[in-house]
Amino acid sequence: MTGSAAPGQGSICLTFDFDTMASWMGSFGAATPGILSRGEFGGRVGIYRVLDVLNRYAVPATFFVPGYTADSFPEAVKEVVERGHEVGHHGYLHESPTNYLGDPDGERAMYQKGIEALQRVAGVRPAGYRSPGWDLTENSIRLLQELGFQYDSSLAADDYNCYFARTGDVPRLDGGFQFGQPSEIVEIPVSWSWCDFPQFELVSSAYFNANTLASPSKVFEIWASDIDYMVERVPGGVLDLTMHPQVIGRGHRIKLLEQVIDHCRQYPSLRFARMSEVAEEFRARARRASGQADGPG
Numbered sequence: 001m002t003g004s005a006a007p008g009q010g011s012i013c014l015t016f017d018f019d020t021m022a023s024w025m026g027s028f029g030a031a032t033p034g035i036l037s038r039g040e041f042g043g044r045v046g047i048y049r050v051l052d053v054l055n056r057y058a059v060p061a062t063f064f065v066p067g068y069t070a071d072s073f074p075e076a077v078k079e080v081v082e083r084g085h086e087v088g089h090h091g092y093l094h095e096s097p098t099n100y101l102g103d104p105d106g107e108r109a110m111y112q113k114g115i116e117a118l119q120r121v122a123g124v125r126p127a128g129y130r131s132p133g134w135d136l137t138e139n140s141i142r143l144l145q146e147l148g149f150q151y152d153s154s155l156a157a158d159d160y161n162c163y164f165a166r167t168g169d170v171p172r173l174d175g176g177f178q179f180g181q182p183s184e185i186v187e188i189p190v191s192w193s194w195c196d197f198p199q200f201e202l203v204s205s206a207y208f209n210a211n212t213l214a215s216p217s218k219v220f221e222i223w224a225s226d227i228d229y230m231v232e233r234v235p236g237g238v239l240d241l242t243m244h245p246q247v248i249g250r251g252h253r254i255k256l257l258e259q260v261i262d263h264c265r266q267y268p269s270l271r272f273a274r275m276s277e278v279a280e281e282f283r284a285r286a287r288r289a290s291g292q293a294d295g296p297g
Contacts, residue, residue, distance in 0.1 A: 005281055008235040010160075011273040012227070012264050013188065014061040014257075015153070016050060017130065017244050018042065018080070019094055020073060022066040026094035027132055028203070039246055043073035046249020051083055053254060057261050062275040064090035064130040064153075067117030074121045081122050086274040088128040089114050089149070096133045097140045104139040111147055127276045130154055134190055141165045141183050151186040151279035153240060158189045160230050160237030162282040186279040188240055193222055195242040200253060216256035224263050231267050238278055 005011055017023075021039035024030040054061050063080050065087050070077045081087060092113040100107035111129070118124055129144055131154035144152060152165055165187040168180025192198055199214045223241065230237040241260070248257055264270050 004277070005236070005271060005273070008269065010230055010234070010236060010267075010270045011238045011278050012270055013238060013240045013273060013275050013278060014054070014059060014261075015088075015130075015240060015242050015275065016061060016063045016248070017090055017132075017242060018047060018063050018065045018069050018077070019090070019132075019244055019246065020066075020069045022068040022072075022091070022094040023132065023244075026066070026068070026091065027096070042244065042246025042249060043069065043076055046245030046247075047073070047076045047080075049249045049254050050243075050245050050257070051079065051085075053257055053261070054085070055083060057258075057265075059261060059272045060085060060274050061272075062086040062088055062128070064088040064128075065118060065122075066090045066094045066132075067092035067114040068094070070117045070121040077118075077122050081124060086128075086276050087118060087122055087124045087126055088130055088153075088275065089118065089126040090130050091132050092117060094132040096135055097131055097137045098133075098135050100139075101137055104137075104143060107137060107139060108143050108147070111143060115147070127151065128153060128188075128279065130190075134192075138169070141167050141185050145183055145185050149185060150283075151188055151275060153188045153190055153275060155187050156189050156191055157187070159191060160189075160234040160239060162189070162238060162278065163187050164286070184283075186282050188238060188275055188278060190240055190242060194226065194240060196247045196253070197242075197244055200247050200250075216252055216259075220256055220259055220263075223260055227260075227264060227267075227270075231269055235269070240275075 020043040021036045024035050024039050063085055095110055097107050127150040129149050129152050134154045136154055164182035165185045166180040167183050170178035172178055199219050230239050
């Protein structure tokens with residue numbers, strides 16, 4: 001269930017956006033104790049429940065960590081690393097790159113601030129980035145490449161297949177969309193249907209609304225059906241589940257996480273993988289297909 005993917009073997013990426021208070025402060029502009037305590041739950045309780053489940057099943061995962069979380073809960077972030085999981089970049093204060101439209105220097109500084117926090121606290125330089133809110137600017141992929149990132153997980157142009165993110169797209173209003181050129185950044189796609197936050201949280205803001213408070217059985221039906229589809233029809237595919245310790249860490253939802261892992265384990269053709277492993281394997285396949293030593297071809 002872990003290790004390098006065999007031919008035709010699918011990959012399940014369990015990913016956790018370890019936002020804590022950063023999401024409420026950075027994305028929603030919250031500063032009051034009641035709202036911030038929901039993020040604190042993720043750093044005090046939820047993260048350890050998630051880590052314990054992963055440890056019990058011996059499953060690797062990827063945690064996207066804002067620099068603010070690293071500064072606020074350093075011991076928890078260090079434990080993520082000590083237990084063998086990957087740490088990815090998720091902004092500093094959970095900022096969307098779209099806050100820096102037309103300001104590539106400001107966007108670059110945001111990335112660098114997050115990198116510095118993760119290096120200072122956890123001793124890691126992240127290979128991957130996930131945008132809070134899953135959006136990018138026209139400069140994001142170029143900047144990520146210049147900063148040495150290997151992959152991104154913010155876009156949704158595919159579902160079960162990785163691809164190379166492009167630079168230079170032009171969304172023309174007439175004459176059709178102008179596609180840019182592939183970069184060297186591997187894109188591991190996301191989907192809101194594979195995210196716990198809109199399913200389970202209660203949020204009303206100018207930027208995001210969620211009021212489902214869904215039953216875990218409903219979410220399991222969605223996730224399990226998409227896992228089944230990939231196994232049956234997209235051999236060698238990648239499914240990227242996005243969860244948050246402050247969300248999935250509640251008791252009845254932790255049981256959902258366990259149920260999903262058990263569902264995946266019934267398939268010999270699936271393995272659990274860190275996102276950096278999936279990205280490097282995709283890059284290696286692209287190199288072999290192109291006959292080149294490096295690059296997307």
